[in-house]
Amino acid sequence: MPNLNIQNIRRDFPQLHRVVYNRPLVYLDSGNTSLKPQIVIDAVNQINSLETANIHRGTHYLSEVATKKYEDARLKVKNFINANQLSEVIFTKGTTEAINLVAQTFGRAMIGAGDEIVLTQMEHHSNIVPWQMLAQEKGVVLKVVPVNDDGELDLGAFHQLLSKNTKLVCVTHVSNALGTVNPLSEIIDASHAVGARVLVDGAQAVPHLKVDVQALNCDFYVFSSHKLCGPTGVGVLYGKKEVLERMPPYQGGGDMIAQVTFEQSTYAELPHKFEAGTPNIAGVIGFGAALDYVDALDWEAVEHHENDLLAYGTEQLALVKGLRLIGTAAKKCSVLSFVITGVHPHDIGSIVDRQGVAIRAGHLCAQPIVNRFGVPALARASLAFYNTKEEIDSLVNALNRVVEVMGV
Numbered sequence: 001m002p003n004l005n006i007q008n009i010r011r012d013f014p015q016l017h018r019v020v021y022n023r024p025l026v027y028l029d030s031g032n033t034s035l036k037p038q039i040v041i042d043a044v045n046q047i048n049s050l051e052t053a054n055i056h057r058g059t060h061y062l063s064e065v066a067t068k069k070y071e072d073a074r075l076k077v078k079n080f081i082n083a084n085q086l087s088e089v090i091f092t093k094g095t096t097e098a099i100n101l102v103a104q105t106f107g108r109a110m111i112g113a114g115d116e117i118v119l120t121q122m123e124h125h126s127n128i129v130p131w132q133m134l135a136q137e138k139g140v141v142l143k144v145v146p147v148n149d150d151g152e153l154d155l156g157a158f159h160q161l162l163s164k165n166t167k168l169v170c171v172t173h174v175s176n177a178l179g180t181v182n183p184l185s186e187i188i189d190a191s192h193a194v195g196a197r198v199l200v201d202g203a204q205a206v207p208h209l210k211v212d213v214q215a216l217n218c219d220f221y222v223f224s225s226h227k228l229c230g231p232t233g234v235g236v237l238y239g240k241k242e243v244l245e246r247m248p249p250y251q252g253g254g255d256m257i258a259q260v261t262f263e264q265s266t267y268a269e270l271p272h273k274f275e276a277g278t279p280n281i282a283g284v285i286g287f288g289a290a291l292d293y294v295d296a297l298d299w300e301a302v303e304h305h306e307n308d309l310l311a312y313g314t315e316q317l318a319l320v321k322g323l324r325l326i327g328t329a330a331k332k333c334s335v336l337s338f339v340i341t342g343v344h345p346h347d348i349g350s351i352v353d354r355q356g357v358a359i360r361a362g363h364l365c366a367q368p369i370v371n372r373f374g375v376p377a378l379a380r381a382s383l384a385f386y387n388t389k390e391e392i393d394s395l396v397n398a399l400n401r402v403v404e405v406m407g408v
């Protein structure tokens with residue numbers, strides 16, 4: 001039976017031991033951003049206090065140290081997602097920038113008027129708006145896969161939307177609003193069969209599921225460091241080398257060039273072609289430390305523990321008066337979204353906050369799926385491997401207080 005030593009793990013996260021409003025913090029907002037273990041904090045401090053230097057262009061000792069650590073982080077990402085080559089790992093400032101990069105380069109160069117992009121109704125705004133901007137500029141047609149009442153993709157509709165005009169399919173691996181885990185193999189195989197490329201938004205998946213981009217056979221996979229125990233301002237675009245090589249650069253500037261004259265410039269090889277300017281050096285190195293941390297966990301045990309928490313939370317929340325869970329897919333992870341009859345989710349968020357319980361409330365940057373369920377907003381508790389059943393009990397107690405205060 002896989003097991004995690006949660007109490008030891010919790011000691012690694014300083015923020016789990018702080019107090020808010022005179023109560024121990026119960027952090028159930030890791031889907032928004034995860035907490036950082038001490039080794040990540042130390043790695044960032046080390047760079048900022050003793051190892052500050054720019055990368056790739058220095059000739060001194062500290063520049064070599066920083067460059068080595070930065071490139072080691074790339075290797076850690078490659079191994080973490082099982083990319084085939086180092087050059088397939090591009091650092092960005094987050095999932096959002098990674099998707100915009102693909103839209104602005106692959107999209108503008110390879111998708112034209114009348115071509116189609118298939119999205120799903122459960123996408124985060126960052127996997128909708130960049131495609132709308134492209135559609136407006138180029139006359140591309142967006143098609144949307146609907147979602148059923150449990151929060152699962154309507155796969156029949158998906159297959160019907162695919163055609164020889166489909167150039168790209170953009171799908172989230174795990175929905176941030178519903179927790180649904182999407183059937184990627186079926187989606188990717190069917191998309192490839194019509195000649196379309198597939199971009200997977202892995203922002204909510206990498207903290208919970210083991211991801212193997214070669215086994216998935218996706219063309220692009222994007223995610224953020226800050227949801228995976230790393231610093232903010234760092235993300236990853238994985239792309240198949242043969243696709244990335246054919247894409248024009250994203251931004252122009254230092255580090256992304258081979259030769260520059262006023263007549264013309266030539267570009268650096270992958271991955272540097274897509275990394276113009278001084279990147280978030282300390283952030284990337286901190287992310288490397290985060291990957292060391294999560295890699296050392298027993299992932300089978302992580303999945304087991306998180307599934308256990310999710311099942312327990314689902315059962316306990318159902319006992320709260322007037323509460324309706326939104327997102328009841330057969331395959332889901334880490335997210336408990338809900339509404340309570342007669343109470344605005346913002347009020348839920350504020351009342352539980354006063355009891356030391358941090359959750360998210362609002363449209364969760366996924367307005368189309370919130371609208372789909374006919375509610376103005378959602379309250380969302382999102383779980384990580386460092387959470388416990390006792391914390392879910394605290395959430396339930398806090399929600400019972402909401403019911404009492406609001407007279408549900």
Ligand code: PLP
Pocket residue numbers: 031032093094095096097124126127172174175176201203204224226365
């Ligand atoms: N995609 C999903 C599914 C998300 O949950 C998020 C963030 O919540 C994003 C994309 C955007 O990530 P970032 O803000 O780190 O760019």
